[in-house]
Amino acid sequence: MAIAPEVIASRTPVGPPSQRRRRLAAAVPALALVLGGVVAAPAQALPAFPQVTFTVADEHGTPVAGVEVMVWQSSWAAGETPAPLVSELTDVTGAATFFGYGDAGQVGTEPWGPGSYLTPGDYAVAAVPAEEAAYEPTQVAFSMPPFTPASWSQDVAIELPPQFALPTDFGLTVDCSAWPPVASFYATPQPNPYWGADGLAYVGFVDLTVNGSPVLHGEWTGTTGLASVQPVPASLRSGDVLSLTIGFNDHQVTASATIGCTPPSNANSRYVSRVYTDLFHRSPDPAGLAYWAGALTAGTPRVAVANSITYSSEYRTGLITGSYEYFLLRSPDAGGLAYWLSMMRAGWTKSQMEAGFLASQEYYDLAGGTPADWVATLYWDVLDREPTDADVGYWVGRLMTGMPRSAVAFGFLLSTERLNTIVAGFYHDLLGRGIDVGGQAYWVRILQAGGRDEAIIGGIIASDEYYGRS
Secondary structure (H helix, E strand, C coil): CCCCCEEEECCCCCCCCHHCCHHHHCCCCCCCCECCCCCCCCCCCCCCCCCCEEEEEECCCCCCCEEEEEEECCCCCCCCCCCCCEEEEEECCCCCEEEECCCCCCEEECCCCCCECCCCEEEEEECCCHHHCCCCEEEEEECCCCCCCCCEEEEEEEECCCCCCCCCCCCEEEECCCCCCCEEECCCCCCCCCCCCCEEEEEEEEEEECCCCEEEEEEEEECCCCEEECCCCCCCCCCEEEEEEEEECCCCEEEEECCCCCCCCCHHHHHHHHHHHHHHHHCHHHHHHHHHEEEEECCCCCCCCCHHHHHHHHHHHHHHHHHHHHCCCCCCHHHHHHHHHHHHHHCCCCHHHHHHHHHHHHHHHHHCHHHHHHHHHHHHHHHCCCCCCCHHHHHHHHHHHHHHHHHHHHHHHHHHHHHHHHHHHHHHHHHHHCCHHHHHHHHHHHCCCCHHHHHHHHHHHHHHHHHHHC
């Protein structure tokens, strides 16, 4: 299930410009290191060269291990692309030394050991700690003067920023006033630097499980000093164990909670409450709960109640709104929502509606405005995978020979590849388990023959298995 906008579901690393990820030491493996004040070189006399030694320590003056030290031609402002990289040392502990008298970036080959040569000029040295995903490199400017004598040396001290601070105010909450119970997790971000989202603070990487099974996995941002609260995206029952982990690199904090809520005494009331939670993501209003629970008690078949709920305007509004947000990246306008509701009441399926979105000029323009862009975006949005050049070429050819975009989109939406995922998702979300191969093939054939998503969902929530889970 999708996490709220504040939480980033993708694992795209954040950090300074891409040049930080360059590892020149792999191509230039022999750069001189001074570790603990001792040059790692053969025991013989060294020729006299001017040198610059960089010492790297934390805010308390303690040497830091595993640091990357880079030398650039001049400094740069935050967010800019740095000037050309002169040289780089990786896995530095405490200190590193660069030598002068040579071409910038040249690697020495003298028998006394390797060195990276600097010519007179202005430089900036940058250090990247192990927590590089959360920090701009600390840079310090220095200069090598013209006509530098061989005896010239300079020490440059670099103080790294404090270690990334994980939240201290975090945890899980459970609301037993609804059934099924509703849980949330929260955290207050520390004032850590963060790139990629103006005004937001990086909380950390969040993992959330229910009874050991993952339900959420992604990066999380919020506002420094303000608690960020997110719902637990799972249908819960009494006895479920929730576990929250917020981590950054090798550091993490954890919290757990056990659902101890008492379910309503009436089984039909529990069932109706669960249906509302699963389909509408809310608790039933008292009138609705009493009406549907009463109908079941009076002998109305569960499938009739289930279909009445899944064919309701409220449920279909949720389907339409979700399609707008996923394919067009916006909420529906009033006219569009009314139109699609009327079409679904008239017999249109969810796939027919979605084909209309995908074939629209609005979606075509969002995809890039060319047939190739549109086809490639269909693969990502409908099949969740990257197409091959042959895939794109085939469908572009069909478009060029007159096949309408609506027909292409409908073919994607009703493909076995896509519907296998859709049906498996129904079982996972509503029954908390995978689907058997035979059952999956059966429901896929129903959808491909014109069956409605609402009918399949109604069948699942009318089952004894679903009722028993309530």
